[in-house]
Amino acid sequence: MEHEPLPSESHAEVRIVAATPEVARRVADVLRRCFASTEQRSYPAGHEGGTRLHLTLDTANAAEPARSWLSTSTSTEQARTHADEV
Incomplete structure (x- = not known):
């Protein structure tokens, strides 16, 4: 199993998996x-023709309402990994 390096403290790597490129792009647009973000990168996902889209978000440059949510949210000790995640 390959381990990717963690992003810097103020960044988050986001992976969106959707049935179509349009759905993935709509989620990325939201x-x-x-958040400020890098250019998205898209790849085929699965055997059914889905799309996997990757982008990096800069959480230090959050816009409303994300800024409010980040300042009041707390991390959970019970973070769960999906069965297909590495």
Whole structure:
């Protein structure tokens, strides 16, 4: 199992998996309204023709409402990994 290096403290790597490229782009657009981000990178996902989209979010440059949510949220000790995640 390959381990990717963690992003810097103020950044988050986001992976979006959707049935179509359009759905993945719509989700990415919403995230970009809340956070500064890098250019998205897309890849085929699965055997059914889905799309996997990757982007890096800058959480230090959050817009509202994300800024409010980040300042009041707390991390959970019970973070769960999906069965297909590494």
